Amino acid sequence: MLIAQTASRRSLVVFLLIALSTALVAAAPFQAFPETIALPDGFQPEGIAVGTGHTFYVGSIPTGEILTGDLRTGEVTTLVPAEAGRSSIGLKYDESTGLLFVAGGMTGKAYVYDAESGDLVAEIQLAAPNSTFINDVVVTREAAYFTSSFEQVIYRVPLADIGPSATFEVIELGGEYQFMAGEFNANGIAATPNGKWLIIVNSAEGALYRVDPTTGFATRIALSGGSVQFGDGILLQGKTLYVVQNRLNQIAVVELNSDLTVGSIVDTVTSEFFDVPTTIAQFGNSLYAVNARFGSPPPVNTPDDVVRVPRN
DSSP: OOOHHHHHHHHHHHHHHHHHHHHHHHHOOOOOSSSEEOTTTOOOOOOEEEHHHHHHEEEEEOOOOEEEEEEETEEEEEOOOOTTOOOOSEEETTTTTEEEEEOOTTOEEEEEEEEETEEEEEEEEEEETTTTTTEEOOOOOOOEEEETTTSSEEEEEGGOOOOOTTTOEEEEEEOOOOOTTTTOOOEEEEEEESSSOOOOOOOTTEEEEETTTTTOEEEEOEEEOOTTTTEEEEEETTTTEEEGGGGGEEEEEEOTTTTSEEEEEEEOOOTTTTTSSEEEEETTTEEEEEETTTTTTTTOOOEEEEEEOOOO
């Protein structure tokens, strides 16, 4: 009888412990993704892209280094080490190939890396060094398109030609496109899912253009509700276009019509953590903006980060 009672008490204790553990797990608060993700001090970031799962990538302007991290935990590691003569500006991850496409800024180059190993797959000299600024990139089913801020062109790199001997096309921007010599022109770039149209923001005039990727013919998007002054990185989700306005520390939310020729600024997204954000990427219902902190004192001492904001 004593043995039976002891066993019964032990069973009760085990049951209570299991019940308590279950209750504690159920009561534990959901671990939200961090609102800011710290990058190494003095990293000087500019571009950001989201890969598979919670993975994201951020590039360094002066060194070309690329970090990869987890949006859920905020942990970051080096994917592509810094290398003299390289630069990383805008970047995009292509799910179909597992490649990371990077605009090379004043190097005049486009870089293509294996997004898992960090291996360099292609290094393409689009323009002479220091002659222009290869600023941003978007990837469609057939090609990667790069903007050039000091030229009236975009560059097209066919995906089928990616490799050591990659080829490219130079496509002149025409139609209604307004090029302002000596100014920072074409910046962020996006594409419709079928690749039929590109959208480009011209930073110098605060304007948006719909571009035919086969001819370069540009149609100025009639914009109401203001301009996209200081427009930088852009993101197209359906008929909603998000435009980072770096010096204004905000993201303009633009609703477009069905043929992408008319748009209206319907909202702006801000954050107390913004400090000259440049580019954005999307994950779930959040936007992730990288703070470039242009104009901040000694870069080596400047804390850099990525900021998460709700996607309106």
